[in-house]
Amino acid sequence: MKNKNGQAYMFLTPFLILVTIFYVIPAVLTVVMSFTNLDSSFVWEFNHFKNFIKIFKDPNTLVIVRNTLIFVGVAIVATVFLNLLFAVLTTYFVKTERYSSIFKAILMIPMITPAVVYSVLWIWLLEAGEGGMVNRVYLSFVDSQPINWIAKYPMQIVLCATILVNIAYGTIIFSSAIKSIPENQFKAAHVDGAGEWEIIKSIIIPNIRYHIQFIALWEALGLLTNYVTILLITNGGPGIQTEVWSLSAYHKAFNDQQYGYGAAISLMLILVVLVLMILMNKVMQKQNER
DSSP: HHHHHHHHHHHEEEEEHHHIIIIIHHHHHHHHHHBBOOOOTTOOOOOOOHHOOOOOOOOTHHHHHHHHHHHHHHHHHHHHHHHHHHHIIIIIIIOOHHHHHHHHHHHHHHHHHHHHHHHHHHHHTTTTTTTSSHHHHHHHOOOOOOOOOHHHHHHHHHHHHHHHHHHHHHHHHHHHHTSOOHHHHHHHHHHHHHOHHHHHIIHHHHHHHHHHHHHHHHHHHHHHHHOOHHHTTTTSSSTTTTOOHHHHHHIIIIIOOOOHHHHHHHHHHOOOOOOOHHHHHHHHHHHOOO
């Protein structure tokens, strides 16, 4: 037994070392930095809770919180709805595996495209001048001036770009869950004269409710911490119209070089994510008990 344990520890040691170096130590340093006034001078001076007080006094904080809630809330609802819609269409209504696989492969293109390339494509399509693809189509129907779409509809654009990236994963999860539903349930429903909407509402959704909860939680955690798409397309602008909490931490730390303040913003986000995970876990446990 001791030899087996020794072998297990031997194989785990390189992995544990990497996790410690790249995850545990940076996390500890972030917590420590949040209580300092560390800046470009790299002088570590503890200032206790001044960074957190500064966050609450910042007049932009409420705007950033509002942007974050809108961004995360709309993206989660839209993503889960579209995931469910495409999963039902490609799994329940389209019985041919070949066609449904082709459609899912198309959905995966934004997800597997590098973030930089994907964002540049959006910027190119929405170019403000007459050369922009969207403006070309728009001006072919309307006699008007070209529109700066990113400046006029920044939040709508980053939401669309983010939702398109997130659709494929949930669709595949939901499709697999729908396939696992016993065929007898659908046959019995058809014999009883149930319509398609009744089957979706009474059979499909109840059977995949845990998958829906998982995707909703997964998307919430990802959206709260991921800012790459917004950074590359709008950089939080115009002004701070698309500045979300995680992007704010990045800007404070790397643009303004207020590393301690940026770490404090990140720490608050980590606490919010932790509380969200605990609440969602309790909700799922209560539903399982029922």
